[in-house]
Amino acid sequence: MRINKVFIVMLSLALISVMGCQHRKPAEQDLLRVKSEQGGAHKKVIFLMVDSLMAQAIDKGISQKQLPTFQYLTEHGQYYKDLVSSFPTMSVAIDSTVLTGQYPNGHGLPGLLWYSSEEKKMINYGTGPMEILRQGINPVLTDALIHLNGKHLNPNSRTIYEDLAQLDLKSGSINGLVYRGNTEHTLTIPNWVKVPTSLPKEIKVKGPDFLTLGALSNPLEGTKKLPDDLTDRLGLNNKYAINAVNYLIQADKLPDFLYVYLPDLDQKLHKHGPSELKGVIKVDQQLQSLLNAFGSPEKALNEVIIIIAGDSGMTQLLPAEQHSEIDMPAMLKGISVLKPGEEVKDETEVALAVNETMAYVYNFKPSRSMRSLADILSKDNRIDFVAWKENGWIHALQGATSKELLYQAKGKLIDRYKQTWTVKQNAEVLDLTVNADGRTLNYGQYPDVLERLSGALNSHPGDFLVVTAKPGYELKDRSSPTHEGGGGHGSIRQAESLVPLIIAGTDEKPAHLRMVDLKAYLLGLLSGHKQRTE
Incomplete structure (x- = not known):
């Protein structure tokens, strides 16, 4: 389950709220600063986190000849089926581990739901509609949009975005919920969301050079139409993310490192269980669109390193x-x-x-x-x-x-x-x-x-x-x-902990197949430093 559940609740509130006119959003400068300045010194890296992607689904789809893009990437790259996730196998704990290179004892985000003895309250970043409504829309949104990156993520646990800035390398995050970096951005809260909350119209945050968070932060507004309306979950969807990546590719604006979060598959698997394949087929088509944005899959792998990972597996739940x-x-x-x-x-x-x-x-x-x-x-x-x-x-x-x-x-x-x-x-x-x-x-x-x-x-x-x-x-x-009768995760067994990792565009291998080690691997790729493998 992912934090975008918060926004599902926000959408349900919108249906009973009076829509106000949107105030003008502040102009973001992301496109002016995002492009890599390294030229051909090293390959750029596009990291796609596909929520609840599982190796068994990839293998099944390839065997049935329904996943041509996954097949191409696995045949022309490295394909691992046993990348160890973080624990709990839930949203922000996993994302924070990837981006900081630490488990929760280092980065300080224990899960989607946890109790803060310092604040003397339950912290909820977005579990389910009824739980959010009972705990209060205002505190949930405040924790998710303000405190998660600004307070709860350990300030002494450096993110990859902060490290890359120290190396004078450019970075970007497309719809990632953990995004703390060195560059100032503004989240703009729609008026209809403000109706049941005390959130300010504008929230100053710090992130990478390029930051999108659906309709709340869309630096392509006025340049590229992205699906970020109410019916599109405020832009927290795969189509928005892929369209944003494709624009950066075609406009020659790619940063050195780009993190892309694709959430749609998770909801399908929660409903139908881990054997569900339709959502994976849709992801395959979206990945094909990304490769074609370079001109061809071959050209894509010549120009960039593409890394695809699931965040957690799922267990089939009994009825x-x-x-x-x-x-x-x-x-x-x-x-x-x-x-x-x-x-x-x-x-x-x-x-x-x-x-x-x-x-x-x-x-x-x-x-x-x-x-x-x-x-x-x-x-x-x-x-x-x-x-x-x-x-x-x-x-x-x-x-x-x-x-x-x-x-x-x-x-x-x-x-x-x-x-x-x-x-x-x-x-x-x-x-x-x-x-x-x-x-x-x-x-x-x-x-x-x-x-x-x-x-x-x-x-x-x-x-x-x-x-x-x-x-x-x-x-x-x-x-x-x-x-x-659907799928569930959070626990620590293999089914929920082992996820696929596809690396295409480089022969460099990770030292260990754990999410906690990916940050060091990524920094090695981007800085030219070679890791010692197992």
Whole structure:
């Protein structure tokens, strides 16, 4: 699920709001500064993040001869099926990992929904319509449009846009929700959005040299007509993004690095499940349009490096009659659980931040131990595991079995990423294979789980647990969006964590197949510095 759900709610409000005349937008100078000044010193990079793109869909479509563009790119480039995503496998946590090269313990954005102990409120960047309405349109939009990049994204965690500016290289973001950079821009809020909010008409933000955010920031306005009306989700759609890229290509305005977010596929997979192929066929056609903007696919790969990645996979959810929804407030019966939209009070004992197939569970009652909460939550056999920090160790308690694993960073065991660990008790809880004699540790169903789980548990202050659901099931609070019979993600297993990565236009390989390592790889491509591969 992606943050553009915020704007779906905004659209629904528009249908019942009186449309006001739009005030004139400030003229943006993006087109005057965006073009790369490097000439032929290095190839430019176009990075396309395709929401919920999965390797199984690419392989199926190619085998059925329905994805000619994907077939061309995989045959003329590098094609990996096991790029490890961030955790939680949700929106801003993933985007921030790609753009900062850090997991949430570094970049500070734990998920779409999380509780801030500093602000003493739930932070929601856009989960589902009912949850947003209960928590309030104004705070959700304020957090999504102002605080996400301006406050919540760790100011000490540098984005690729900030690093490229230091190298005197140009960069751009098309509809990416995480975009912090060094250049000033103005988001212009439509009058009909202002009706239910206290947002200012204009919001000053800092981003890369070129920044689009649908109708809120469209530097091509008056130059190129882009689909950004109400029926087009305010421009947060694939067609807008591809048309904007194609304009930059044809106008010879490409920056050195361009990040492009394509959101449309996610909604189809949430509804129909991961086997859905129609949306991938549409993406294939849009990619063909991009390649043709250069004149031909061959010319495109001669001029630029094109990188395509999915952000997270999806798990097929069971239908409602098979109890696919795990009602978390019901599991905590007898405990005072914060309701969506309410403020934490003295009597509040627990708060839930549900991110589809994972959740943060916050403990506000010091006399109740984290283990006692974990024991309650882990009794349901639909729970995969419950994890928490205690006395310098991370505990993972397996659902239904009560088997427990403890681990901490540093130790005699080394994994494939050169990270070292100490692991105690039941390694099978996280499907680890430990070779004590060889001092090695290998991952099974949970890729890079020790580092990724630690990243989530250290992503923000507070006493909280991480809860994940078994495949087929989805966690639920009172107003959470659910996807019975469709697709879900958020959790840490392979199906939701391993995504495709296609690299065409260069033979340089990533050092590791993890999203957390992509920033270093991209900077290497752009600066001419070669990475040491595995």
